[in-house]
């Protein structure tokens with residue numbers, strides 16, 4: 001099924017000895033519309049990113065994950081692609097992209113494209129053709145079904161963006177499946193022509209020189225045949241389709257096929273990371289085992305949903321023990337064979353300092369503490385733009401401040417359809433809405449934060465006067481300086497990049513404790529992830545030979561043995577001497 005016969009054969013097994021580059025790497029995610037505007041239209045663009053590359057190189061970033069920049073009606077911030085082989089004029093041109101890629105490579109960095117192929121935009125020519133008639137050759141490229149009972153969708157799945165996952169289409173009187181917005185019809189991966197078209201498109205980007213992919217909701221591509229009903233969800237008209245459309249029966253087969261068809265003999269140089277909601281650590285181990293030839297790492301969601309109640313609109317206080325148990329399980333399960341992605345933030349998440357830290361009096365200390373803990377795990381850390389300066393949640397006062405389709409649809413469903421109280425609904429949306437992570441990047445204290453000369457597409461957080469890159473670059477005690485140190489530490493010590501990782505004190509609701517070990521070297525990371533002092537349960541801590549490498553207080557204990565208690569948000573990294581050092 002390939003236009004390049006050579007790629008049809010399974011790739012030869014990779015040389016076992018080499019450590020892939022991405023195991024020592026730190027990634028940085030750019031959400032282009034909010035990163036840097038260069039042409040004064042209030043929306044970030046590729047030339048804007050190019051102008052900021054020196055900053056990323058200075059920070060120590062190895063690889064950039066670029067959120068979608070393809071032509072798109074922008075119903076879902078570009079995750080609704082209408083042409084996979086071009087750049088949306090909003091962001092620039094293909095030539096701008098080539099220049100950006102060359103400039104990334106000149107600085108020794110790499111770039112990942114965001115590939116969105118569980119679904120397309122409803123304006124993609126494939127879908128336009130598909131919906132045009134039941135006998136159109138592309139009809140089977142999407143999931144079309146006649147209504148089994150007039151007026152009732154083909155199954156009871158709910159969309160992840162509210163409402164039914166099925167949309168009745170007037171052209172033919174049939175329904176199509178959309179797990180996300182109505183404007184995002186799901187591609188039918190059972191059809192080999194769909195898969196071949198996707199692989200060909202991915203090879204096209206590789207031929208342009210990109211260094212890998214972030215694959216959007218890639219464990220949704222295999223659905224249980226027949227698309228049966230899900231278990232009813234109490235209090236809603238929908239059933240739970242998630243077990244039926246995530247990690248489906250052909251998932252491993254499709255991943256392996258993609259690897260053979262796209263990655264092939266370029267395995268050693270590419271990075272392929274899959275976004276995989278609802279994947280378990282045990283499944284992720286199978287996917288990231290290099291011997292399987294599937295993906296290099298996944299973005300899992302278990303740890304990032306520990307504060308969800310029924311869903312993200314039902315925010316619950318964080319129980320640190322729950323967060324630790326989850327991440328400990330992932331570290332233990334993936335251990336030597338698999339590989340973790342590490343993240344607190346991305347364009348779908350609120351800012352960690354507002355979510356689980358303290359964005360008031362302890363903003364700096366708590367932002368550093370969460371940075372320290374994240375970067376101390378085994379895996380590849382992903383820094384989301386603005387996380388490195390401790391950016392906080394957006395000011396989301398009224399409905400107009402929410403621009404994200406997921407937020408808007410939820411509000412319409414709750415208030416307009418179900419009659420929920422508007423103020424209560426907005427209150428429940430504020431803490432975890434995706435809008436929180438999408439405010440423009442805060443480069444300086446200037447009126448538009450140095451992001452744009454024009455009114456930005458989304459309001460700049462007024463706290464940019466105090467929280468911005470320019471001020472922090474000149475401040476050795478800043479959050480930015482701390483992130484730079486964390487990245488430097490990872491780059492300079494295989495202990496941090498490659499060492500084993502064990503979490504201890506799992507039941508403690510304030511302390512986050514990690515032990516790392518690698519070829520006789522050791523590290524101990526102790527953090528108080530709370531705003532009140534924490535006594536150490538079994539002090540003094542006997543970890544002979546370890547000394548303080550990094551702290552977010554100026555006068556922390558020099559050795560673990562000298563530790564008695566930790567101040568609010570205090571986070572310490574102790575390491576053994578480097579061999580021969």
Ligand code: NOJ
Pocket residue numbers: 076079080116180216217275347348
């Ligand atoms: C995950 C992306 O990160 C999110 O922003 C998007 O809305 C959905 N996938 C659908 O593409």
